[in-house]
C-alpha cells in the first residue's frame with residue numbers, strides 16, 4: 001500500500017522546499033507536487049525531514065557488573081518517539097572473547113529492534129585472532145571499530161594496541177572510533193579521591209577533568225595520523241578535546257567530533273545536588289561540564305568543527321545506580337537520551353537561532369549517514385532512499401517527564417525541560433511507528449544495515465614511515481663491545 005506525505009515542507013541538510021513525498025515498498029519513490037497514493041499523511045504546517053540517526057547507543061550492554069536497562073525494543077521505541085529512526089550500537093566483546101562470537105550475541109539481542117540498526121565493533125583486547133577477525137567483521141558490514149582509552153583493567157586498550165588496530169583499520173578501509181579519556185590518570189585520581197574520603201557522585205566529575213579528555217583526544221589523533229586513518233572521537237564534551245579536533249582538521253586531517261545532547265544542555269552543577277540519587281543518575285563518562293565547555297560545543301556545531309549530535313544512551317535504573325553508594329567508582333556510568341535528543345536539540349538549537357533547520361538535519365542525521373557510509377540510503381529525502389522520515393510539528397510541545405517516556409528507567413535527566421517541536425509522525429521504512437503520542441512501533445521490524453568499507457583515501461601528515469624506513473648507515477669505525 002502506497003502512502004503520500006502531503007502538504008509539508010521538506011527540510012534536508014542542504015535545502016528547504018515545499019513538496020509531497022510518496023512512499024512504496026519502504027522506499028521513497030517520488031517527490032513532487034500533488035502526488036496521490038492509497039493513504040495520505042497530512043503534513044500541513046510540518047517539516048518533513050530524514051529520520052534521526054543516533055550513532056552512539058548502548059542497549060542491553062553488560063557493563064560495570066550489570067546490564068544497561070533499555071534493550072533493543074525499549075531503546076528503539078524511545079528513539080522513534082523522538083524522531084530517531086536508526087541507532088548504531090556497540091558490540092562489546094569481553095577481553096579474550098572472539099569478535100564473531102560477540103557479534104552473534106548482539107545479533108540475537110537486536111532481533112527485538114523496532115527500528116533499523118547497525119553496530120560498531122569494540123576492540124577491547126589485542127591478538128592475532130582479533131587482527132584476523134577484523135577482516136571478517138568488515139565483510140559482515142561493520143566498518144567502524146571502537147577503542148576505549150579509559151576503563152583501565154576492563155575495556156581499556158593501551159597505545160600499542162590502539163596503534164596496531166588503527167593500522168589494521170587503515171588496511172581494511174574501516175574507521176576507528178575512540179572514547180578519549182586518559183584511563184591511567186582517571187584511575188589514579190579515583191584512588192586519591194576515595195582515599196581522601198570523597199566517595200560521592202560529585203567525585204566522579206572530579207576524577208575526570210577536561211584535561212584527561214583533551215590529552216587522550218590529542219594522542220588518538222596523532223596515532224591515527226601515524227596509522228594513516230581518519231578518526232571519530234565519540235562524546236566530545238570539552239573545549240580541550242574540541243580544540244584538538246579543530247587543530248587536526250585545520251591541518252587537513254579527517255577527524256570527526258560527536259557532542260552529546262546531554263553535554264550541550266546539562267552542566268556539572270548536577271553533581272552538587274544534595275540528593276545522592278539525583279547526582280548519581282547523572283554520572284556518565286565523560287561527566288557533564290561547565291558552561292564554557294557547552295559554549296565551545298555549540299560553537300563547534302555551528303562552525304562545522306563538530307559534526308554529529310548523539311546520546312551515548314546507556315540507561316540504568318535507580319537501583320542499578322545505587323550499586324555505587326559509598327564508592328562513586330561503582331556507579332554504573334551512563335544516562336539516557338534517545339527519546340529527547342531531537343526535541344531538545346530543536347528547542348535549544350533551532351528555536352534559539354543557534355542552528356538552522358538544515359544544520360539540525362545535518363547533525364542529527366545526514367552527516368553521520370555520510371561518515372558511516374550509508375548515505376543516501378539513510379539520512380536523505382531522495383527517490384530510492386529508505387522511507388525513514390520524521391514529520392516534524394514545530395508547534396507541538398511538551399514538558400519532558402519520566403512519567404510518559406518509553407525508556408524503562410524511573411527518571412529522566414531532562415526532567416522538567418519544555419520542548420517545542422515534536423514528531424507528528426515517525427516512519428521507519430515507510431511504516432508509521434509514531435502518530436503524535438500513539439506508539440505503533442513493532443518489535444522485530446528493525447533490520448540490520450550493512451555498511452561497506454571506505455576507499456582508503458587518507459594521506460598521513462606524519463612522515464614517520466619515510467623518516468624511519470630502514471636506511472642502514474654503513475659505518476667504518478664500530479667500537480668493540482664487551483671489553
Ligand code: DUC
Nearest residue numbers: 179284285314333334
Ligand atoms: N560512558 C558512559 O557513560 N556509559 C557507557 C560507556 C561510556 O563510555
Ligand code: ZN
Nearest residue numbers: 061062066067
Ligand atoms: Zn551478561
Ligand code: ZN
Nearest residue numbers: 179234235285
Ligand atoms: Zn564512551
Ligand code: ZN
Nearest residue numbers: 056057058312
Ligand atoms: Zn558510549
